[in-house]
Amino acid sequence: MIALISYLLSIWEWLMNWLKDQQEKLFSGKAIELDSGIKVRLGRELAQGGYSLVYRATDASNPSIIYAVKCIRCQNDPELRSGCVEEGKIHRRLQQAQDRFEDDSPMYCMPLYGMTFEDNNEVCYMAFPYLPHSLREEVNQRIFDPPAISSSPPPPWSESVALKLFDHLCEAVALMHREGVTHRDIKLENVLFQGSNTKHLQAPILMDFGSAGPLLRSLLSRKDVLEVPEEAGQHTTMPYRPPELFPGELRVGDSDVDYTKVDVWSLGCTLFAILFGASPFECEFTRNRRSMMGSPTQNQQQQHQGAPIKIVDCTQLRVLGSIPKPPPNTAVEKWYSPQVLDLIEFILEKDRLKRPTLAQVQMRVKAVLKGDNVDLEDPIEDLFSNSRHQGSW
Numbered sequence: 001m002i003a004l005i006s007y008l009l010s011i012w013e014w015l016m017n018w019l020k021d022q023q024e025k026l027f028s029g030k031a032i033e034l035d036s037g038i039k040v041r042l043g044r045e046l047a048q049g050g051y052s053l054v055y056r057a058t059d060a061s062n063p064s065i066i067y068a069v070k071c072i073r074c075q076n077d078p079e080l081r082s083g084c085v086e087e088g089k090i091h092r093r094l095q096q097a098q099d100r101f102e103d104d105s106p107m108y109c110m111p112l113y114g115m116t117f118e119d120n121n122e123v124c125y126m127a128f129p130y131l132p133h134s135l136r137e138e139v140n141q142r143i144f145d146p147p148a149i150s151s152s153p154p155p156p157w158s159e160s161v162a163l164k165l166f167d168h169l170c171e172a173v174a175l176m177h178r179e180g181v182t183h184r185d186i187k188l189e190n191v192l193f194q195g196s197n198t199k200h201l202q203a204p205i206l207m208d209f210g211s212a213g214p215l216l217r218s219l220l221s222r223k224d225v226l227e228v229p230e231e232a233g234q235h236t237t238m239p240y241r242p243p244e245l246f247p248g249e250l251r252v253g254d255s256d257v258d259y260t261k262v263d264v265w266s267l268g269c270t271l272f273a274i275l276f277g278a279s280p281f282e283c284e285f286t287r288n289r290r291s292m293m294g295s296p297t298q299n300q301q302q303q304h305q306g307a308p309i310k311i312v313d314c315t316q317l318r319v320l321g322s323i324p325k326p327p328p329n330t331a332v333e334k335w336y337s338p339q340v341l342d343l344i345e346f347i348l349e350k351d352r353l354k355r356p357t358l359a360q361v362q363m364r365v366k367a368v369l370k371g372d373n374v375d376l377e378d379p380i381e382d383l384f385s386n387s388r389h390q391g392s393w
Helices: 002-027 078-099 135-144 159-178 222-235 259-276 316-320 338-347 358-369
Strands: 031-033 039-048 052-059 066-073 114-118 123-129 191-193 204-206 283-285 292-294 303-305 309-311
Touching (some): 078 114
Parallel strands (some): 292 309
């Protein structure tokens, strides 16, 4: 029986690799002309999602200019196609809002260089700056990579840098809210850094507006109540999802779902993940620094030694439960001040009506930062300076 299962798994792995190769052959090398007039040539695959692939691409007239091109297979689905159109509109609306800032202001939201539909409207292409380093990767390097492990580990971030980074993300989300849009899927993986390596990082940029939507959702009917968790299951990531978006948490006639408060919750989970490596609802702190721990971006079977947390399955019960805290009398407990841990609890208010607004969160962050000495030794301390027009090429 074991041999049969192993054989079937090997066939499944071969089939998945074959399908991936076919997808790459379908797109790789293809030349695309975008609605902005830019012409790009697709290269190797960078990432893939449920309906999309992301490719490294070069400018057809200047190969030294590099883009990331998102290819979305609409498959004659009018809903998918309209979603692509709406995503493009959101990018451009946010770009126009950012263009009103001073020239030396940092970028907050991912710019769109152009988009188009091809193959009888079955495939949508969107071109973005090529920014290869994500916040997820930065957190992994600081918290999960073995070189950072010691018997008495230092904090992975200086508190000032972590809070300044978080404040910048809050500004990005505030920009969206001012434009009447909520992100709805804020997480480490949806934040990229300008710059190409950890020693020369620029400002973080919020990306992926495929789940974005209006500020409010009314609950006037049973249909409304049922659709909210259903849409959340499709467009949000469970460890970053607030209690009100789970089944059974809303009733007909309740106050409108305020998606700005949904973004606030996701920001709180993201802050926790910046500081400790994962959302509070997919992790447990450990006392033994040398026990085997999982890494969030790798297969659960691949593990690192020495990380302060172990990764566990996120469930609705975990989200409704208490926020984990570092064990007392451990090195991890001393990583950050009580004020920072209080800030996380302040943000992650389970009652959506009592949860702070984004403006209140920003005020609290600035209060914690006030008078804090900046650690000039941190390699990304300059990540907010003059980065508006700096890219990766």
